[in-house]
Amino acid sequence: MKQKEIFFGGESDKWFERNRSLKDSPPDLVVDALHDMGIRPLSLLEIGASDGRRLRRVKDEFNSSVSGIEPSEKAVATAKSRYNIDLHRATADSLPFQDSSFDCVVMGFCLYLCDRGDLFRIALEADRVLSDQGLMVIYDFYADTPVKKAYHHLQGIWSYKMDYRQMFLWNPGYREIYYRAHQHSLSGLVTEVAADDRIIVSILEKNLENGYMER
Ligand SMILES: C[S@@+](CC[C@H](N)C(=O)[O-])C[C@H]1O[C@@H](n2cnc3c(N)ncnc32)[C@H](O)[C@@H]1O
Numbered sequence: 001m002k003q004k005e006i007f008f009g010g011e012s013d014k015w016f017e018r019n020r021s022l023k024d025s026p027p028d029l030v031v032d033a034l035h036d037m038g039i040r041p042l043s044l045l046e047i048g049a050s051d052g053r054r055l056r057r058v059k060d061e062f063n064s065s066v067s068g069i070e071p072s073e074k075a076v077a078t079a080k081s082r083y084n085i086d087l088h089r090a091t092a093d094s095l096p097f098q099d100s101s102f103d104c105v106v107m108g109f110c111l112y113l114c115d116r117g118d119l120f121r122i123a124l125e126a127d128r129v130l131s132d133q134g135l136m137v138i139y140d141f142y143a144d145t146p147v148k149k150a151y152h153h154l155q156g157i158w159s160y161k162m163d164y165r166q167m168f169l170w171n172p173g174y175r176e177i178y179y180r181a182h183q184h185s186l187s188g189l190v191t192e193v194a195a196d197d198r199i200i201v202s203i204l205e206k207n208l209e210n211g212y213m214e215r
Contacts, residue, residue, distance in 0.1 A: 002115045004091045012072035030139050031057050033201045041104035047092045048110025051075040052085035093118040100131040111140045111164045123167040134206050140164050142200040165202050172211025178203035
């Protein structure tokens, strides 16, 4: 069974239930990055948005129009009924939006759970819905050397860590304009960042013609 089917079939509800009690406005590295760069998206999509917690902040702080996709039935129902957020029940490999619908697409810490055979399709879909000169935000685990680890919460599921920026940066039409690495463990006791305990926020600017020298 594919991981996306397992998440669509209930594992994503479990993620939502485990994390729903977190306080409402924890630090948000993606929102911080947008502030740092002075970016105010007009229309932002988050992929793997859970109940739209980040989307609510983006809407409030930048006055953006926001949408999300998320496999969890419970998270989507909560986002719609309680917060009136435009959230669709879907997975990253098939986005229910027209081409060039958004000027900012956030990969919201879900790539590490996605099936390896879907990565090309996921990149294709994210690129398709992002307008030219839009921004692709990659927020996920990072590892120099690709590694996979057993997912803590369910046997048979893998967490995959790699440099997800490379899904787009092979293309000269994408250029990185912002990068921050952080430590994933929240323990204050850890003094060195383990090689596979990093998360990154990277902002890539899409500009399909401008990555080429004219000769
Ligand atoms: C670690 S949580 C991140 C939630 C939120 N974006 C955040 O940053 O707090 C990963 C989310 O990705 C969702 N997810 C899992 N597989 C997915 C897939 N194939 N496509 C899209 N989202 C997926 C999970 O249901 C979960 O809500």
